[in-house]
Amino acid sequence: MQLVLLSGGSGKRLWPLSNNARSKQFLPLLEKEEGTMESMVQRVVRQAREAHLTEEITLATNASQLDIIINQLGDSVSVVTEPERRDTFPAIALAASYLSLKKKCQDDEVVVIMPCDPFTEAGYFETIAKMVKCVEADVADLVLMGITPTYPSEKYGYVVPNQETTGAKGSMPVKQFTEKPNVERAKELLSMGALWNGGVFAFRLGYMMNIVKKYIVSDSFDDTRSRYSEFPKISFDYEVAEKAESVAVVPYTGEWKDLGTWNTLTDELHRPVIGNAVMGPRSTNTHIINELHLPIYVDGLEDTVVAASPDGIIVCKKKYTEDIKKAVDNLTPRSMYEERRWGTYRVIDDSTYEDGSHSLTKSITVNPGKSISYQVHRHRSEVWNFVEGEGIFVLDGVENKVKAGDTVVIPVNHHHAVKAISKLTFIEVQTGNPLIEEDIERSEWKWSE
Secondary structure, X not given: OEEEXXXXXXXXXXXXXXXXXXXXXXXXXXXXXXXXXXOHHHHHHHHHHHOOOOOOXXXXXXXXXXXXXXXXXXOOOEEEEEOOOOOHHHHHHHHHHHHHHHOOOOOOOEEEEEEOOEEEOHHHHHHHHHHHHHHHOOOOOEEEEEEOOOOOOOOOOEEEEOOOOOOHHHOEEEEEEEOOOOHHHHHHHHHOOOEEEEEEEEEEHHHHHHHHOOOOOOOOHHHHHHOHHHOOOOOHHHHOHHHOOOEEEEEEOOOEEEOOOHHHHHOOOOOOEEEOEEEOOOOEOXXXXXXXXXXXXXXXXXXXXXEEEOOEEEEEEHHHHHHHXXXXXXXXXXXXXXXXXXXXXXXXXXXXXXXXXXXXXXXXXXXXXXEEEEEEOOOEEEEEEEEEOEEEEXXXXXXXXXXXXXXXXXXXXXXXXXXXXXXXXXXXXEXXXXXXXXXXXXXXXXXXX
């Protein structure tokens, strides 16, 4: 069985901790039993493996999330990146093409598609195992999970099962779909026994590839990916599920939450304070999450979230936090913190001076054994001041050992790279114009050790 996790999101609802490169599923805010912290995507991958569903896990994502996935999950999963953001049908079509054309999976292999960030329990993955058995038994071409609703929500799609017909292996035939109705219509659907569409689908790979071939016929995954724009920009529900002639639903009755807002996320935080902060005695139902080195003191607040990161600070009543999505575009012109495949960086200062010159200061940490690519900048010079660890620095083809206390100067148009022997941290000061992440040209470098 192949498990495909869909990883998207624009990183707006959980600002300032999330941004375009660090969506909600990558925030390390969920506490494990032993007390360590993990992100939503790390939790889901761990749960899937603990349930012994499969070791074959693929993340379908956009290119901007590739580095953070590698940083958090390493090479334990496969990753398929879409060239541009379109919708869930193209993303799933591309993932299916990867399984068929790149991994050479057989047409009868069962594929399960699910979001990468539901907050759920072991029974959720047991339900997925039931869905796989339904596909293997040819109960239906397409099998989906139905979540037992807790209220008439406008946020979810609904699946109405045919309860008069008993399906095989715990499934029910699907009578109709309804996408995100208003509250009154949602109440009607609940009276008909409708379930929430949880976005979890199971099918044989050949079933999906037949749909892919309506738009792109190719025997090469790379060719399919290069023609990605030929897939229609439409959801999987509209393009596949609602058109399918043979559909069944398997109900799931356990815990299931979408931790997509500060209001819902803080309900699952075991600690009221995360990071460098102190909560006074007169605050109730208030949470502080601080990723800054500066301390925060909070007192006298009720039902409030306080979150601080290099991208900004939010102080907001929890019931109003969903409104932050509307304001984010005007708050941060660039991401101030990112996880990369080699480590992390944090912007310390971004200044423009009276004469029009510009400087950008970062704290960069490279994990042991990892390296920053061999690269050149056309519009900026850099000075690196190493403050922790040891590494190998290369400038225009010449390698030298570096350690805490060393400083190197990288002029414009000079190739350079660095590899960490131990955890390596340095302060980078950029000067030039424009100072943008896109001012980078990469080439290959073969390290001598």
